[in-house]
Amino acid sequence: MSRVAYVNGSYGPLSDAAVSVEDRGFQFADGVYEVWSVFDGRMADYDGHMSRLARSLTELRIDIPMTRQALTVVLKETIRRNRVRDGIVYLQVTRGAARRDHPFPAPGTPPSVVVTSRSVDQTRAEAMARKGVAVITQPDIRWGRCDIKTVGLLPNVLAKQAAREQGAYEAWMVDEMGLVTEGSSTNAWIIDQNGKVRTRDTQANILKGVTRTAILDLLEQEGLELDERPFSVDDAKQAREAFFTAAGAFVMPAVSIDGAKIGDGKPGAATLKLRQLYLEQARRDAV
Template sequence: MRTVYVNGEYLPENEATVSIFDRGFLFADGVYEVTSVLDGKLIDFPGHATRLQRSLDELEMANPVTAEELLAIHRELVARNDVGDGLVYLQITRGAADRDFAYPADATPTIVLFTQAKPGLADNPVAKTGIKVISIPDRRWGRRDIKTVQLLYPSMGKMAAKAEGADDAWMVEDGAVTEGTSNNAYIVKGNTIVTRHLGEEILHGITRAAVLRLAAEAQMKVEERSFTIEEARAADEAFVTSASTFVMPVVEIDGTPVGQGTPGPVAARLREIYLDESRKTAL
């Protein structure tokens, strides 16, 4: 049985509880982060901690732990659950208070962490074959740069993709791709990697930042701009990045093969160098 962390205590998962008045439950008034674990070490942890603090600040929410305490909790959970490869999920909400749309002045934030073991996470065979995506309208709220727990529409997008025999959905707003349901989206044309510029319309991906830095170091050309689904279908390659999939090739969009319909060399190379660098810098 897993050991989880709830408000300062390490508990068996079947003993962990949160108030029914918690605003994360009632209002999705909370934020989260997911950090990958490879070989028992945390990948890109400083980036996740920094983004967590930014999300909390944007929502005027207190952080119940310091960055140092947060790192210690992550490491302790990984150790207690003997996680070699997997994920650590972290959620902080504004806390419990009687139901009112106005923020409570005196609520104590709720903090919850748990692990998910995923043996062979970096060796996912899907990376060799690629994933298929569909396009759907982006109907989320406007502040997608804040990593909130309100994930119902992305969940609906995943289910819509599965219903069409695909793996994921790319969301489209004003004619341009914003991002995938749980990842940042990219296309490759010629020698140029194209991904949407940062703004309030997309999540500022931690893996995205690392991959773009590594691409620049490898002297790959990168353009941060909007692109359309039509442009994506005509691209040489496409891929997504996220903390749990790293760099994952996209081989089909709305039933149209991308490039040769197989993972391309740019995505494969980026996945290789990202995993290599991440293992070197893991905590």
């Protein structure tokens, strides 16, 4: 079955989907996006992604394109038309199409809205999680507002490609002080030698991951101690366990960093437990 996309009010074949060449998302990366995991045809962490979308649009002064209720209908219909049971649904909203000029276009220019959905092989993802994956480090060269989920992802793309070329799954960004900020498309975590779960606080202009927030709640439920502060690359290499979180990766164990084994080089028990708990919760609460 050919895939279906929603573009500015219409559903149609993905192969025919198009926006204007003067869309500001294409010209200036002037837009935002969200990705929901889909379980059994339903969206996980629905409210968290919707809230972050509204914040991103507000921070960039992009008009909210439709009501939350209407957008939900579009997301669910795109999932349905693509017959996705387990996978993702992707939403992108830009400032719209207008003559190319750096300042905002005239008031009333309608935002562009694109939604796509596709299936994901969860069997492969589970096999990867059981084995664990490698991460590398890269200098963090992104702009200073990484808390906004903008489509301007070129530094992330370069970091992810560097990981692929080195046989790794993910790249962790490192700031000028040698501290890990986050992954190219994930939030980074370790469990240190004292058994504390550490991840960088979101006051440092990193993305407030929706999956990250869900894990913070699970840590409290499980009685695991959280130490919300930065960690260095050396801290990660000396950690008991490491993992990263994202809508597509869920909770993914990291078993090496820059070729150095983390712990015993296998996914840790606490990480695998958090993954299991998160997946159970996400499936249960999906809408």
